[in-house]
Amino acid sequence: MGETEAKAEFPFDINPMYEGERVRKSGMYVELGGVNKPGFELVLFEPDPAKINDGEVTLIGPDIEDIEEGGLYAYAMIYRVSGEELEKDLEAVIERRDHEYQGYIQGYMHLNQRAEIWVRISKEAVKKGLKSLKQIGEATISLFKAELPFIEKMDATYITDEETVIQKLEEANQIYEARDVRSRGLHDEDVDEFYQCSLCQSFAPTNVCVVTPDRTALCGAMSWFDSRAAARVDPEGPNASIPKGECIDPIGGEYTGVNEAAVKLSSGEYDSIKLHSFLEKPHTSCGCFEVAGFYIPEVDGIGWVHRGSKVSETPIGLPFSTVAGSVGGGKQVKGFLGIGIQYFYSPKFIQYDGGWRRVVWMASDLKERVGDAIPEEMKDLIATENNAKDIEELSEFLKSVNHPVVNGVTREVDGTRITEGWTKKEEEVAPAAVVAAAAPVGEGLAQVPITQVMGSEAPLKLIFKDANISIGKLIIKRKGEK
Numbered sequence: 376m377g378e379t380e381a382k383a384e385f386p387f388d389i390n391p392m393y394e395g396e397r398v399r400k401s402g403m404y405v406e407l408g409g410v411n412k413p414g415f416e417l418v419l420f421e422p423d424p425a426k427i428n429d430g431e432v433t434l435i436g437p438d439i440e441d442i443e444e445g446g447l448y449a450y451a452m453i454y455r456v457s458g459e460e461l462e463k464d465l466e467a468v469i470e471r472r473d474h475e476y477q478g479y480i481q482g483y484m485h486l487n488q489r490a491e492i493w494v495r496i497s498k499e500a501v502k503k504g505l506k507s508l509k510q511i512g513e514a515t516i517s518l519f520k521a522e523l524p525f526i527e528k529m530d531a532t533y534i535t536d537e538e539t540v541i542q543k544l545e546e547a548n549q550i551y552e553a554r555d556v557r558s559r560g561l562h563d564e565d566v567d568e569f570y571q572c573s574l575c576q577s578f579a580p581t582n583v584c585v586v587t588p589d590r591t592a593l594c595g596a597m598s599w600f601d602s603r604a605a606a607r608v609d610p611e612g613p614n615a616s617i618p619k620g621e622c623i624d625p626i627g628g629e630y631t632g633v634n635e636a637a638v639k640l641s642s643g644e645y646d647s648i649k650l651h652s653f654l655e656k657p658h659t660s661c662g663c664f665e666v667a668g669f670y671i672p673e674v675d676g677i678g679w680v681h682r683g684s685k686v687s688e689t690p691i692g693l694p695f696s697t698v699a700g701s702v703g704g705g706k707q708v709k710g711f712l713g714i715g716i717q718y719f720y721s722p723k724f725i726q727y728d729g730g731w732r733r734v735v736w737m738a739s740d741l742k743e744r745v746g747d748a749i750p751e752e753m754k755d756l757i758a759t760e761n762n763a764k765d766i767e768e769l770s771e772f773l774k775s776v777n778h779p780v781v782n783g784v785t786r787e788v789d790g791t792r793i794t795e796g797w798t799k800k801e802e803e804v805a806p807a808a809v810v811a812a813a814a815p816v817g818e819g820l821a822q823v824p825i826t827q828v829m830g831s832e833a834p835l836k837l838i839f840k841d842a843n844i845s846i847g848k849l850i851i852k853r854k855g856e857k
């Protein structure tokens with residue numbers, strides 16, 4: 376659809392340049408879905424084209440005109456599609472494009488996917504004449520049909536009535552679950568090709584998204600099956616196959632083909648990725664991950680919190696939003712990782728770093744949600760905010776349950792001991808050890824022993840392991856000093 380045509384038909388511009396546009400709270404007319412209200416988006420394949428009212432948008436619930444400025448509303452977008460070349464496998468693929476195409480609409484912010492969608496409409500858009508969600512639906516259908524010509528007919532039902540959204544959400548969740556379960560029977564070693572997805576490169580240019588049978592996309596919206604179907608039907612689109620090549624590390628999940636793809640996709644920023652590692656050459660994370668993981672050096676373990684968690688703070692003192700800020704941007708960040716919920720069900724779940732034996736903390740609502748993925752022997756050993764609100768409490772809890780990190784983690788898959796345990800770690804650092812800290816000198820960096828600053832009896836212990844720290848200014852004072 377040309378921009379001129381869009382201007383004539385709709386009271387808003389439609390252009391890929393608006394992708395990534397944010398609508399801040401101060402400029403927001405209405406918020407739909409998000410953390411405050413239920414919401415979801417769903418695409419359903421309809422084999423009988425006669426059942427589709429092509430281009431029609433039905434709205435159930437209050438429209439923009441009836442909505443109070445600043446209001447929070449439930450939101451569902453259900454699309455039905457038909458076409459000769461279409462198949463059920465493509466439902467998830469088309470669904471994921473809703474994020475992309477709605478991002479083209481000026482003054483309309485669409486984030487996340489499935490039952491996590493978060494939409495905001497700007498005051499400016501309403502001022503310019505946006506009156507109805509039907510206008511959004513019609514524009515979205517036009518975009519889908521222009522960009523994906525294999526969609527021959529498409530209609531949509533948008534819902535803002537909260538009760539109806541909740542009721543339909545149950546059905547949607549069953550459909551999402553059925554898609555996910557299908558993927559669990561296939562493994563990385565069973566296939567010759569993985570798939571890349573470059574959709575999120577519009578806002579995270581170095582992101583290298585690799586979808587494999589054992590690693591569903593971190594946004595949770597694309598399984599290996601979905602990606603394969605997308606690559607077949609839209610070979611010029613964002614999903615393309617990655618021939619696996621040679622397996623360099625079967626436990627970490629490192630393949631020559633993936634490494635080559637990493638170089639290409641990140642424009643040389645990254646040259647290797649271990650698909651099933653947390654701490655070494657981890658998969659990059661854009662901004663769409665369903666769950667953020669964070670390494671907790673004090674206990675040598677890993678914590679997890681998900682988008683939309685009711686838990687306000689993790690034991691490292693940060694909420695999801697702040698953890699997410701460290702994870703995202705298409706970077707390979709040691710110590711932080713974004714994943715899709717389904718990855719918890721993978722038999723290769725961060726197996727390079729010990730898998731579930733390395734998990735020390737989870738937000739309670741996340742732990743409950745993926746409870747059936749947690750090995751029986753680990754269930755009581757993983758803390759939540761109910762057991763530990765800070766590092767000290769976490770440490771006490773882990774000791775009390777004799778968590779594997781306390782005495783050292785042995786990797787289940789090959790029996791290799793990969794961590795030393797706390798006792799050994801404490802022995803490694805003598806109380807008067809000289810610990811080097813990096814301090815800026817001129818334009819470079821100099822290694823300054825902390826003992827030069829604090830004296831040899833300083834009651835200070837700093838352990839930096841594989842650290843990459845950038846500090847503008849660090850002031851260390853003696854107790855009581857002002």
Ligand code: SF4
Binds near residue numbers: 471574575584663
């Ligand atoms: S997170 Fe990855 S798979 Fe999902 S849309 Fe973005 S690039 Fe594609």
